[in-house]
Amino acid sequence: MRKLVFILTVCLCLGYTLTTKGQTLPDNEVKMKRASIPLKPKVGIVFSGGGAKGVAHIGALRVIERAGIPIDLITGTSMGSIVGGLYACGNSTAKLDSIVRAQDWTYVLSDKDDLSHQSLQEREKQNTYIISTSLKLGKNAVTPEGGMIIGKNINTLFNAFTAPYTDSIDFNKLPIPFACVATNIVNNTEYVFHSGVLSVAMRASMSIPAAFSPVRMGDMVLVDGGMRNNFPADIAKEMGADYIIGVSVQSKLKTADEITSTGSVLSQIIDVNCKNKFEDNLAITDIPIIVNVEGYGTTSFSHAAIDTLIRRGEEAAMEHWDELVALAKKLGQTPKTPVPKILIQRKPLVQPTTYKIGQLRFENMSAGDEAFIRTKFRLKEGDSIDTHRADQITTSMRLDLFYNTADVRIENNAVPQTDGTSAARINFIGGAKKNNQVSVGLRFDNEEMVALQANAALPFRTKMPMELDFTLRLGKRIMAKADWGFHPASFIRPTLSYAFCHNDINIYEFGTKSYNLTYNQHTLQVAPLNFLVRNFNVSIGAEWDYYNFSNLLVDLLPEHQISIPDNKHFINYYAMVDYNGENEWYFPTRGAKFMARYTYYTDNFYQMNDHTGISEINAMWRMSFALNKHIALRPMLYGRMLFGTKPPLIISNMIGGEWFGHYFEQQTPFPGIGHVEMAWDKLVAAQLQGQVNLTQNNIVLLCLAAGQNADELKELLDYRTMLGASASYYYNTMFGPLGATLSYCNLTKKPLFFVNLGFVF
Numbered sequence: 232m233r234k235l236v237f238i239l240t241v242c243l244c245l246g247y248t249l250t251t252k253g254q255t256l257p258d259n260e261v262k263m264k265r266a267s268i269p270l271k272p273k274v275g276i277v278f279s280g281g282g283a284k285g286v287a288h289i290g291a292l293r294v295i296e297r298a299g300i301p302i303d304l305i306t307g308t309s310m311g312s313i314v315g316g317l318y319a320c321g322n323s324t325a326k327l328d329s330i331v332r333a334q335d336w337t338y339v340l341s342d343k344d345d346l347s348h349q350s351l352q353e354r355e356k357q358n359t360y361i362i363s364t365s366l367k368l369g370k371n372a373v374t375p376e377g378g379m380i381i382g383k384n385i386n387t388l389f390n391a392f393t394a395p396y397t398d399s400i401d402f403n404k405l406p407i408p409f410a411c412v413a414t415n416i417v418n419n420t421e422y423v424f425h426s427g428v429l430s431v432a433m434r435a436s437m438s439i440p441a442a443f444s445p446v447r448m449g450d451m452v453l454v455d456g457g458m459r460n461n462f463p464a465d466i467a468k469e470m471g472a473d474y475i476i477g478v479s480v481q482s483k484l485k486t487a488d489e490i491t492s493t494g495s496v497l498s499q500i501i502d503v504n505c506k507n508k509f510e511d512n513l514a515i516t517d518i519p520i521i522v523n524v525e526g527y528g529t530t531s532f533s534h535a536a537i538d539t540l541i542r543r544g545e546e547a548a549m550e551h552w553d554e555l556v557a558l559a560k561k562l563g564q565t566p567k568t569p570v571p572k573i574l575i576q577r578k579p580l581v582q583p584t585t586y587k588i589g590q591l592r593f594e595n596m597s598a599g600d601e602a603f604i605r606t607k608f609r610l611k612e613g614d615s616i617d618t619h620r621a622d623q624i625t626t627s628m629r630l631d632l633f634y635n636t637a638d639v640r641i642e643n644n645a646v647p648q649t650d651g652t653s654a655a656r657i658n659f660i661g662g663a664k665k666n667n668q669v670s671v672g673l674r675f676d677n678e679e680m681v682a683l684q685a686n687a688a689l690p691f692r693t694k695m696p697m698e699l700d701f702t703l704r705l706g707k708r709i710m711a712k713a714d715w716g717f718h719p720a721s722f723i724r725p726t727l728s729y730a731f732c733h734n735d736i737n738i739y740e741f742g743t744k745s746y747n748l749t750y751n752q753h754t755l756q757v758a759p760l761n762f763l764v765r766n767f768n769v770s771i772g773a774e775w776d777y778y779n780f781s782n783l784l785v786d787l788l789p790e791h792q793i794s795i796p797d798n799k800h801f802i803n804y805y806a807m808v809d810y811n812g813e814n815e816w817y818f819p820t821r822g823a824k825f826m827a828r829y830t831y832y833t834d835n836f837y838q839m840n841d842h843t844g845i846s847e848i849n850a851m852w853r854m855s856f857a858l859n860k861h862i863a864l865r866p867m868l869y870g871r872m873l874f875g876t877k878p879p880l881i882i883s884n885m886i887g888g889e890w891f892g893h894y895f896e897q898q899t900p901f902p903g904i905g906h907v908e909m910a911w912d913k914l915v916a917a918q919l920q921g922q923v924n925l926t927q928n929n930i931v932l933l934c935l936a937a938g939q940n941a942d943e944l945k946e947l948l949d950y951r952t953m954l955g956a957s958a959s960y961y962y963n964t965m966f967g968p969l970g971a972t973l974s975y976c977n978l979t980k981k982p983l984f985f986v987n988l989g990f991v992f
Contacts, residue, residue, distance in 0.1 A: 282529025903976025
């Protein structure tokens with residue numbers, strides 16, 4: 232027995248000794264081996280800020296890729312943080328090129344809502360007013376944003392192209408480690424993002440003071456990093472870069488003779504601040520690539536500017552081609568073919584377009600708002616949601632629930648399921664609630680001269696959201712209107728409206744002014760069924776109209792000697808369908824537009840002048856389609872027909888001008904006819920308009936039109952056909968279309984010149 236115990240003890244000791252030796256010897260060997268192998272040198276890329284000029288970084292990146300240089304880390308500021316961040320999370324230079332060219336930067340660099348998700352009323356507002364701002368009343372009348380642009384559209388863009396890195400992460404875990412710089416204006420210090428939500432870091436780094444709202448994090452207020460470190464080569468060095476390649480798109484400082492305007496003063500102040508640390512950081516850069524950005528500024532986002540800047544970035548990098556190739560060889564790499572190609576394919580994780588909902592979260596939202604969204608969009612765990620639906624929901628949060636900003640963050644595969652799979656956590660995030668919104672529009676034409684229109688939208692945060700909307704127009708057509716709209720948890724928005732109009736309008740006959748009519752109009756409208764969803768508006772309701780005629784001036788022709796009309800009131804019932812799927816409000820190149828309305832006019836709820844009431848059928852259909860990227864065609868059919876006994880003058884057909892319902896609600900446009908002319912009860916017309924985009928914003932319009940009108944349908948073809956033609960030039964700006972039209976019609980037999988400057992209202 233003792234022998235057996237002794238043998239077992241010896242075996243255990245031997246086994247322990249052998250095991251211990253088996254563990255320690257390989258570890259020592261590994262340590263010795265590692266010590267004998269030098270670490271691979273790291274290459275860091277540095278991108279400076281510069282607004283639109285920063286798209287030149289894409290061209291420089293192409294050349295760096297061609298040289299075969301492996302990129303181990305990236306740092307950037309402002310626009311450099313955007314290009315660098317998007318590249319670091321796996322987007323190729325070809326993808327970056329496509330991203331910057333595909334954007335409507337006028338929209339992206341604004342807080343306008345996506346047209347594809349807006350109601351027609353919201354789209355009309357967006358294309359009417361040139362200034363829109365929040366107005367908070369009371370003692371604490373301060374808005375929390377601190378900038379003209381909140382940045383909700385740029386946030387959406389960043390979230391889309393940084394997917395799937397939309398949650399808080401360590402930036403060293405990106406396909407390429409990344410860092411970007413912002414400025415904390417509380418104490419004027421530099422703040423470096425090494426972690427967090429990537430899109431938020433990029434947004435903070437490019438927050439130009441006063442232009443964009445700062446990003447608030449704890450007790451920090453973060454703005455553009457260029458104010459402290461616009462060329463962060465020192466950050467790349469701190470992250471372990473052995474070799475630094477830097478790309479700068481900073482503008483040269485202006486001379487005293489060049490600082491001659493407010494804009495140039497502000498530009499110089501920004502450029503001077505961006506020179507902070509620049510020379511020191513340039514000195515530690517092994518290959519400094521300085522791009523010639525002369526002639527371009529921070530807002531040069533036109534297609535031509537983007538083309539030129541990307542090319543200049545490529546040219547500037549090619550000047551250092553020999554240095555880049557030498558560095559690549561030092562790293563054991565060889566130059567690639569002239570065709571741009573990423574050395575190591577860094578593909579971003581595939582982002583699914585449809586997600587299974589594992590959990591719904593509503594952050595910074597009340598229980599009532601959460602219930603509203605869940606009910607309206609029928610959201611529940613276990614169902615699926617796609618990115619398009621998520622965008623619709625955030626739009627509804629802004630338009631129905633009056634949030635200034637609304638975001639969605641999708642965490643895929645974050646919620647384990649009982650069947651062993653995983654689903655997504657969908658986070659809807661509400662920002663601050665909207666204050667009272669004030670908008671102002673201004674326009675000029677050579678018929679009405681100057682017109683001004685202002686709008687105030689007052690949201691009520693009641694259990695059922697509602698909004699009171701006031702509109703005031705000044706000019707020849709004075710108007711004051713109040714709309715009270717309700718937002719139940721559906722797509723139906725009942726409305727109650729009252730409008731007062733004072734009109735002083737000239738009426739022409741065969742191109743000669745025959746009448747001047749001055750009157751006041753009161754309109755009360757109730758629309759219990761007002762269905763609004765994206766491009767559709769279906770409305771059924773009733774109206775009360777009262778016309779008070781105060782003056783009628785006539786020319787000297789005997790047949791025009793009529794007395795001032797008697798005051799009139801009408802009680803009307805209407806049904807209307809309005810659809811607008813065109814891609815642009817004023818100059819569409821694709822899509823369709825359709826409107827149809829039936830109105831029954833009475834003066835005692837069911838009759839007109841002791842006869843059957845007057846029936847109106849009004850319709851318009853237009854198609855827009857592009858022949859190529861410069862030319863588009865727009866055929867249109869339209870008309871208005873009245874049925875009944877002797878319709879009153881004030882609701883009879885009016886024709887002329889360039890827009891529907893401009894001077895009179897029933898007005899139909901026709902080229903070559905200025906102001907308005909009276910027409911018979913049955914009116915039909917057709918137009919063919921051609922649009923030539925000389926450049927992105929320089930537009931030429933050519934139009935041919937034909938029309939027939941008569942008292943009876945059977946007589947429609949018995950009268951002479953109206954023919955009209957026009958040629959227009961417009962420059963499309965953020966303040967509306969600016970241009971002029973020369974037209975002719977065989978009805979007036981005289982050329983007509985018309986100038987319009989600004990949005991139409």
